[in-house]
Structure formats: structure tokens, C-alpha cells
Amino acid sequence: MKIVVIGATGTVGKAVVEALRDRNEIIKVGSKSGDHQVDIKDAGSIRKLFEKTGRFDALVSTAGKVYFVDFAALTEKEVQVGLRDKLMGQVNLVLIGRDFINDNGSFTLTSGVLTHDPIRFGACASLVNGALEAFVRAAAIELPRGLRINVVSPGVLVESLPTYGDYFRGHEAVPAKRVGSAYLKAVEGRLTGQILSVL
Amino acid sequence: MKIVVIGATGTVGKAVVEALRDRNEIIKVGSKSGDHQVDIKDAGSIRKLFEKTGRFDALVSTAGKVYFVDFAALTEKEVQVGLRDKLMGQVNLVLIGRDFINDNGSFTLTSGVLTHDPIRFGACASLVNGALEAFVRAAAIELPRGLRINVVSPGVLVESLPTYGDYFRGHEAVPAKRVGSAYLKAVEGRLTGQILSVL
Numbered sequence: 571m572k573i574v575v576i577g578a579t580g581t582v583g584k585a586v587v588e589a590l591r592d593r594n595e596i597i598k599v600g601s602k603s604g605d606h607q608v609d610i611k612d613a614g615s616i617r618k619l620f621e622k623t624g625r626f627d628a629l630v631s632t633a634g635k636v637y638f639v640d641f642a643a644l645t646e647k648e649v650q651v652g653l654r655d656k657l658m659g660q661v662n663l664v665l666i667g668r669d670f671i672n673d674n675g676s677f678t679l680t681s682g683v684l685t686h687d688p689i690r691f692g693a694c695a696s697l698v699n700g701a702l703e704a705f706v707r708a709a710a711i712e713l714p715r716g717l718r719i720n721v722v723s724p725g726v727l728v729e730s731l732p733t734y735g736d737y738f739r740g741h742e743a744v745p746a747k748r749v750g751s752a753y754l755k756a757v758e759g760r761l762t763g764q765i766l767s768v769l
Numbered sequence: 770m771k772i773v774v775i776g777a778t779g780t781v782g783k784a785v786v787e788a789l790r791d792r793n794e795i796i797k798v799g800s801k802s803g804d805h806q807v808d809i810k811d812a813g814s815i816r817k818l819f820e821k822t823g824r825f826d827a828l829v830s831t832a833g834k835v836y837f838v839d840f841a842a843l844t845e846k847e848v849q850v851g852l853r854d855k856l857m858g859q860v861n862l863v864l865i866g867r868d869f870i871n872d873n874g875s876f877t878l879t880s881g882v883l884t885h886d887p888i889r890f891g892a893c894a895s896l897v898n899g900a901l902e903a904f905v906r907a908a909a910i911e912l913p914r915g916l917r918i919n920v921v922s923p924g925v926l927v928e929s930l931p932t933y934g935d936y937f938r939g940h941e942a943v944p945a946k947r948v949g950s951a952y953l954k955a956v957e958g959r960l961t962g963q964i965l966s967v968l
Contacts, residue, residue: 613845641911646812646861653852661896662845685899688907697860700884700903701896708887708895712840 572597575758576610576663577633579603581729582680585750586630590698590757597623610634610659613666620670628757629667630678631660635643636698637739638691652698661705664719674716678756679706683725683769689737699723703765710763718762724749725769744768771796771825772956775809775862776832780803780928781879784949785829789956796822800832809833809858812865819869822959826964827867827956829877830859835897837890837936851897860904863918873915877955881925882968888936898922902964909962923948924968943967 571594577583578598582664587596598604599619608619610633620626634656635650660679667677681699684692706721713719726738728745752766770793776782785948786795797803798818807818808834819825833855836847859878866876871888880898883891905920912918925937927944951965 579842584956641908645864646857647865649860653857657900658845658848658852661848665844665848684907686906687901688903688910690911693904693907693911696907697803697900697904701856701900704884704887704899705892705896707885708883709840711887712889712892714841 571628571757573628573630574599574620574623574626576608576631577599577680580632580748581727581746582632582724585746586632586753588747588756589750590630593758594628594638595758597626599623606766610663611654613662614681616659616662616666620667623670625672625673626675627668628676628678629663629671630753630757631663632753634680634682634698636695638695640691641693642697644693649694649697652694656695657701660702664672664709665702668713668717673719676718676720676757676762678753679719679721681721681723681765683723683741683767685723687741689741691737706765707763713762718760720756720761720764722749722752722756723765723767724752743768770794770827770956772827772829773798773819773822775799775807775828775830776879776959779831780926780945781831781923781948782835784945785831785952788949788953789829789944792957793827796825798822809862810853810953812861813921815858815861815865819866822869824871825874826871827875827877828870829956830862831879831952833858833879833897835894837894838892839890840892843892848896851893855894856897856900859901863908869917870916873917873955875917875919875956875961877952878918878920879965880920880922880964882940882966883923884922886940888940892935905964906962912961917955917959919955919960919963919965921948921951922964922966923951933940941968 636652685699808814835851884898
């Protein structure tokens with residue numbers, strides 16, 4: 571399969587590439603690195619990306635920014651960052667990617683544990699993750715041509731503890747390699763409309 | 770208690786008012802009707818509303834628009850309507866309402882069954898509902914001063930079947946009166962961070 575991985579050079583993205591690369595052709599995409607670049611906040615940039623990659627069999631997105639901010643200081647501005655980037659960015663990868671994906675192809679997005687297990691400072695992330703998971707369940711029942719869509723919802727990564735550990739006190743961290751396996755299951759299996767939690 | 774009900778003249782809003790009015794002072798708010806008007810898409814309009822209502826003990830929102838559209842025709846434009854209106858509108862009622870709500874007050878928002886039980890044409894609604902439910906779970910753990918937040922997630926209403934019945938084939942409809950009781954439970958009880966499903 572020809573697989574486009576958005577966020578391929580991030581911690582999760584590297585694990586995805588590692589899990590998929592033996593049997594597939596991987597197109598690595600980053601915001602600044604990789605074979606191609608994309609700004610997922612910009613629908614035009616997404617369309618240009620797919621014009622460069624050409625048709626593909628699977629798209630994996632591990633990309634998307636959200637603000638972590640004390641709820642007391644939270645305003646619409648910080649919420650909008652997550653809506654435009656991690657949420658609408660990934661939704662647009664699907665909506666625009668439909669024009670470039672082959673029959674029976676798959677989209678695999680990324681949410682995270684905060685949908686159901688909130689932490690302090692995490693309201694924007696929870697909101698965005700909850701939106702992505704419900705979108706995936708709904709999109710799955712309407713996608714044509716045998717197309718599939720799933721979302722991987724990882725807990726905090728072992729590899730991210732130095733940066734994010736203080737936010738996730740008491741959360742059991744998961745190794746990126748285990749998270750990579752969930753994307754492999756989504757891409758090479760036949761599931762659709764599923765939230766693949768890795769906890 | 771002094772309770773601000775946004776969307777008070779809608780089908781759900783009327784049931785909310787009915788459930789709460791015996792023991793409380795109700796301020797009815799609509800987009801065009803009610804004691805006051807608000808455009809929840811506009812943060813400025815929300816702030817002006819609360820300057821008119823003055824401080825309150827509870828806010829209930831049953832307001833918010835989303836597009837129902839065939840997934841094949843879905844673009845960012847239709848998704849954005851739901852993000853700006855039902856999602857960010859209700860989130861802003863909380864973020865701005867914090868400046869006007871009394872200690873131990875409560876916010877009660879509205880999502881819907883499509884978070885977990887999607888229908889054709891419903892991807893925007895599912896996305897927005899999922900976002901609201903995750904936001905409420907997260908916001909609840911950070912709200913100060915004994916403030917609470919919950920969301921009521923109703924199935925399709927018996928009263929809405931003439932309009933929406935064709936979208937919800939096979940869904941068991943719920944009478945608005947039962948839905949009203951869930952808001953009563955949220956406002957007069959002490960729950961927080963809960964999704965109150967009425968199915």
C-alpha cells in the first residue's frame with residue numbers, strides 16, 4: 571500500500587512509520603520536515619500536498635496542536651487554536667483526502683486519552699479529542715467505496731514524559747511502539763468507525 | 770434560584786422552563802424571542818446579555834445550530850457552522866458566564882444522542898456533540914467556587930418527529946417532558962461533569 575503519514579517525524583509518527591514500513595510505501599509528511607510539508611490548518615495546503623503525493627491507499631494523521639492552559643485563563647482564543655489545528659486540520663485531511671484516496675482505503679486519525687480521562691489544563695484537548703472520536707464514528711457509516719476511518723486514542727507516551735509528565739500525574743504511560751501497533755491494526759485490518767484506545 | 774435559559778422558546782427550552790419554573794426565577798433568552806435576545810455565535814452578544822441579566826445561579830443552554838448534510842457533500846464550511854454555533858456558542862456561554870455566575874452555580878449544556886449513535890447526514894452534529902461532552906467532563910474538574918457543569922444528551926424528541934423523524938429511523942423518540950427532567954436534575958442536584966443521556 572501507498573501510505574501518507576502526516577506528522578511522520580513526531581514521536582507517534584516515527585512509531586507509525588516503524589510499524590508500517592516493512593510492507594508498504596510510506597510518504598512522510600511534516601510541517602517542516604519529511605518528503606513533503608503541509609500546514610493542516612490551511613485547506614489549500616492540504617490539497618496541494620495531495621496533488622504532490624498523488625493517489626494513495628491510506629492516510630495516517632498524528633498531527634495537530636492544542637493549547638494546554640489553566641481553565642481559569644481559558645478564552646475562545648485558545649479553544650480556537652485546537653479547533654483550527656488538531657480538529658479541523660484532521661477533519662480536512664479526510665474531507666479533502668476523499669478526492670485522492672483509492673477504493674477500500676483508510677483514514678486513521680489521532681485523538682487521545684483526555685476525551686474520557688481529563689486532566690488539569692486539558693479542557694481544549696478533551697474538547698478536540700471528543701469531537702474527533704464522534705466524527706470518526708459518524709463518518710464511518712457514510713464513507714463510500716469501501717473507505718474506512720478510525721482514530722487512535724493513546725495515553726501519554728513514555729517518550730513524552732520528560733515534557734508532559736507533570737500534566738499526567740498518575741497516568742500509566744504507554745510506549746510509542748505499542749501506539750504504533752494500533753495504527754497498524756487500523757491500516758492493515760478492516761475495522762471502521764472505531765476508537766482504538768492504547769492505555 | 771435565578772436561572773438563565775438560553776433557547777427558552779424552543780421545544781427543549783420550553784420543557785426546561787416547565788420543569789424549573791415553580792421554584793425558580795427564570796430569565797428566558799432566545800435568538801429572537803424571550804425576555805432577552807442573544808446571538809451565541811458572537812462573544813460580544815453573550816457578554817451584553819449577561820450585563821442585562823445580571824448575576825445568576827444557573828445557566829441552561831438548549832441552543833445551537835448544526836448542519837445536517839450528506840457526508841459526500843460535506844466541506845469545511847458546513848462543519849464550521851456547528852463549530853461556531855452549537856459548539857463555540859455553548860462553550861462561550863460558560864467561559865463568559867463564569868464572570869456572572871454566583872458561587873455554587875451550575876452550567877447545563879445540550880449535546881445529543883448522535884455522539885455515540887450516528888445517523889446518515891449527522892457527522893457535523895456528532896462531532897459537535899462529542900466535543901461538548903468531553904469539554905464538560907474536563908471543565909468540571911477545573912471550575913472554581915463550587916461551580917458545576919453538566920450536559921444533557923437527548924435522543925430525538927417525540928415533538929420533533931414531524932421535522933426530524935426521517936433522519937432518525939428506528940430511534941426511540943423521547944418526550945420533551947422527560948428531557949426537561951434531566952435539566953432539573955442537573956440544576957437542582959449536585960452532579961458535575963456528567964453526561965445526562967435521555968434515551
